[in-house]
Amino acid sequence: MDEEEIPLVPFITEIGVYIIVASLMLIVASAVVIYPGIYYGRWKSRGPIFELETKDHAKIEGMILEPKDPKTCKLTILFFHSNSGNLGSNIEFLKELNEVYNAYVLCIDYRGFGNNSGFPSESGLINDAESIFDCILNDDRMKDTKKVVYGRSLGGSVAVALAEKTKEIDYLVLEDMSLTSKSMIKEKIRILNKIPGFLMDMGLVLNPWNSEDRVKELKVPVLFITGSNIGTAEKLYKLCKSKDKMLMGVDDNFHKKMLKFFSDS
Secondary structure, three states: OOOOOOOHHHHHHHHHHHHHHHHHHHHHHHHHHHOHHHHOOOOOOOOOEEEEEOOOOOEEEEEEEOOOOHHHOOEEEEEEOOOOOOOHHHHHHHHHHHHHOOOEEEEEOOOOOOOOOOOOOHHHHHHHHHHHHHHHHOOHHHOOOEEEEEEEOHHHHHHHHHHHHOOOOOEEEEEOOOOOHHHHHHHHOHHHHHOOHHHHHHHOOOOOOOHHHHHHHOOOOEEEEEOOOHHHHHHHHHHOOOOOEEEEEOOOOHHHHHHHHHHHO
């Protein structure tokens, strides 16, 4: 009996179609799950807006709130917002940080967010973060203050990536950060759990956001804040090897605990 021939061309075609469809699904997932804020526009901002040119010559908007009493100011807080937020949606929280801590408070809209042109990617957002942090380091008003980098959700991943690039950060505050883009997408779009891991990695090659590995290398004092995702925060806390670290929830004593962390670390 002759050996049955395997129809190679249809098989290769089927695999090719599968890879293309899976890749397209992951590209869409990146836009919808990782960067949904690009579709929201910007709420009307009620604060001093400035324009910053990044290292790779992108133009992004930022906001700075100055302390009520600059002479007694001890902190500069750089806030990186979530993937579904922007400058306008965070203004009340920025004002709260500004007033409670008598601090310089800065925030940027990432490329593609708010009124900014372009499309977000991991390397692009890290470039945005480095550029605004360089501005802080070169601003005489803030030179004698402690530098706090506060990241919420995706902003936490941006903050950790920035800490990998510079030793000038005095404190990190990480609120409800994900482990990786892959874990975020698997949680939000469960059908993609059926896609093989190597295809997930291929589809997310520009946006891996592997905070799970980066957090292991942190040496700066780190405050982990957990709201909805307690399990993830606990895992990141355990992975972090910083000598000064703290895990806390969001409650009525939020600011009191954060001030104590700054003073004790």
